[in-house]
Structure formats: C-alpha cells, structure tokens
Amino acid sequence: MIISIGTSPNPLIRSTTPGLETNKHGCIVTDGDNGLTSREGVYAGGDAVTGAATVILAMGAGKAAAKAIDEYIQNKA
Numbered sequence: 532m533i534i535s536i537g538t539s540p541n542p543l544i545r546s547t548t549p550g551l552e553t554n555k556h557g558c559i560v561t562d563g564d565n566g567l568t569s570r571e572g573v574y575a576g577g578d579a580v581t582g583a584a585t586v587i588l589a590m591g592a593g594k595a596a597a598k599a600i601d602e603y604i605q606n607k608a
C-alpha cells in the first residue's frame with residue numbers, strides 16, 4: 532500500500548482570501564508569535580503557517596492565537 536499525503540497547506544484559503552499574505556511555500560505569513568496575519572482580526576497557526584510540523588507546535592500556536600484574539604476583541608469593545 533502506498534499512502535499519499537500532501538504536506539502543503541490547502542491552497543483554497545489563500546486563493547479565496549484577498550489580502551492574506553503567504554510565502555513561496557503557500558504558508559500563511561504571521562507577525563511574530565501571536566498568529567496575526569496580514570488581515571486585521573485574522574489569526575493563523577499550525578501547519579498552515581509553519582508547513583508540516585508537529586501537534587504540540589500547532590497546539591501552542593492555537594493557544595497563543597487564542598490569547599491574542601481575546602486581547603483584540605477586548606480592545607475593540
């Protein structure tokens with residue numbers, strides 16, 4: 532059996548999201564460690580940002596982004 536698994540981020544998001552900066556590998560570009568993308572109020576983390584990596588890194592990115600999203604919403608209110 533040959534298992535075929537893509538390791539590049541799904542191109543659908545970048546092709547349907549104007550203003551979302553991606554790098555030459557198709558990964559979403561974020562500003563620093565909080566996951567902020569080039570679009571205001573849009574945060575990203577995990578393999579879509581780093582490329583193929585690990586669950587623990589994705590979970591860490593999710594936690595950091597959640598904190599940043601909370602701060603963003605609190606400051607907007």
Ligand SMILES: Cc1cc2nc3c(=O)[nH]c(=O)nc-3n(C[C@H](O)[C@H](O)[C@H](O)COP(=O)(O)OP(=O)(O)OC[C@H]3O[C@@H](n4cnc5c(N)ncnc54)[C@H](O)[C@@H]3O)c2cc1C
Nearest residue numbers: 536541543544576577578579583584585586587588589590
């Ligand atoms: C075969 C294999 C074995 C691995 N083994 C390990 C291991 O032993 N230990 C380890 O730490 N890591 C392992 N990894 C890596 C680990 O699976 C990933 O690093 C981790 O799952 C990344 O989490 P994520 O949430 O960023 O992305 P994902 O888990 O890939 O989740 C992304 C989700 O977004 C969804 N999605 C994509 N595009 C869209 C869209 N346009 N609209 C809506 N939903 C969308 C996808 O369907 C998916 O559910 C392995 C990976 C592979 C492929």
